[in-house]
Amino acid sequence: MNWRRAAIATGFAIPLVALFSYGMTRDPREIPSPLPGRPAPDFALEVFRAGDDARDGPSPGDTIRFADLRGKVVVVNFWASWCLACRDEHEVLSRVARAYADRGVQFLGVLYSDRPASGIAWISDMGGQSYPSVRDPGSRTAIEFGLYGVPETFIIGTDGRVNYKHIGPVTEQLLIEKIEPILPPVASQ
Amino acid sequence: MIAALFLMVALLALPVTPVFSATQSTLAAQPSDTLLEARVRAVASELRCPVCQGESIQDSPSALAQEMRTIVREQLAAGKSPEDVKRYFTDKYGEWILLRPRAVGWNVLVYVLPVIALLVGAAVVMRATRRWAAQPQGAPAGPGEPGKAQTG
Numbered sequence: 001m002n003w004r005r006a007a008i009a010t011g012f013a014i015p016l017v018a019l020f021s022y023g024m025t026r027d028p029r030e031i032p033s034p035l036p037g038r039p040a041p042d043f044a045l046e047v048f049r050a051g052d053d054a055r056d057g058p059s060p061g062d063t064i065r066f067a068d069l070r071g072k073v074v075v076v077n078f079w080a081s082w083c084l085a086c087r088d089e090h091e092v093l094s095r096v097a098r099a100y101a102d103r104g105v106q107f108l109g110v111l112y113s114d115r116p117a118s119g120i121a122w123i124s125d126m127g128g129q130s131y132p133s134v135r136d137p138g139s140r141t142a143i144e145f146g147l148y149g150v151p152e153t154f155i156i157g158t159d160g161r162v163n164y165k166h167i168g169p170v171t172e173q174l175l176i177e178k179i180e181p182i183l184p185p186v187a188s189q
Numbered sequence: 190m191i192a193a194l195f196l197m198v199a200l201l202a203l204p205v206t207p208v209f210s211a212t213q214s215t216l217a218a219q220p221s222d223t224l225l226e227a228r229v230r231a232v233a234s235e236l237r238c239p240v241c242q243g244e245s246i247q248d249s250p251s252a253l254a255q256e257m258r259t260i261v262r263e264q265l266a267a268g269k270s271p272e273d274v275k276r277y278f279t280d281k282y283g284e285w286i287l288l289r290p291r292a293v294g295w296n297v298l299v300y301v302l303p304v305i306a307l308l309v310g311a312a313v314v315m316r317a318t319r320r321w322a323a324q325p326q327g328a329p330a331g332p333g334e335p336g337k338a339q340t341g
Binding site for chain 2: 142
């Protein structure tokens with residue numbers, strides 16, 4: 001009788017313990033995004049700081065339209081001057097953006113919930129930035145991208161579809177791994 | 190005097206009751222502003238704030254939640270249905286954004302499991318109480334000789 005009871009209790013407990021242990025291995029911040037594979041949201045954002053390498057690139061006041069970037073790989077990075085993790089990835093982003101600038105890859109920094117003046121000061125503190133920064137009034141584009149927080153990085157393929165979404169600071173290896181296979185054919189000679 | 194008081198209470202209650210027993214026609218009679226706000230509140234209460242912990246965008250003071258409420262208001266004002274607005278957000282954030290998951294696929298478990306657990310629990314309690322009730326008063330629970338209780 002006691003054995004039967006113990007067996008029943010174990011039968012209930014084991015699946016529960018298994019479920020909870022599985023839950024412990026998962027990061028609650030990691031939420032599956034429906035965006036990868038889908039067309040990236042359209043955007044038109046005003047530049048508040050040009051990229052350091054901008055020869056004929058957009059200057060402050062210009063509008064960068066997603067439609068104009070078709071045929072390029074677009075890396076959209078959401079960041080803020082109050083975001084600590086953004087410091088970790090800034091140098092990597094700037095360096096990789098420079099390395100791929102001539103290979104049909106456009107990096108774009110979208111300021112999230114922050115003032116452009118703070119953003120400009122932050123970039124100077126961090127030693128500059130090779131790609132342009134745009135502002136996102138009312139976080140409209142952030143919401144269109146289903147943003148949870150900063151930093152978040154979206155890699156959009158030449159077909160205009162979101163290829164990859166990354167939550168948290170990116171690494172150089174990760175960026176290269178994700179960008180290389182989807183480089184525009186003309187540029188990858 | 191009492192009749193007058195009743196009349197006053199009834200008159201005071203009049204403009205309030207239609208809001209609670211809301212049908213589309215009575216709602217249309219309300220000033221459109223408050224009506225829209227009520228609909229915004231209803232939809233916003235069902236959407237999770239992405240930058241908070243288990244809070245709706247209606248309850249959260251964060252800037253992002255505020256902006257999302259603005260989007261809800263704009264879309265409702267433009268004539269979209271609450272379902273359309275929710276779909277806009279699930280397209281961006283996935284099902285996760287809904288505080289009340291839709292009863293589809295595995296989600297059904299969320300609604301069914303508590304009921305099953307409750308039924309199983311009730312069955313266990315009922316069986317146990319029946320067994321206790323069947324035992325003679327004061328008898329030890331174990332298998333002993335039935336009849337005489339050990340007293341003193």
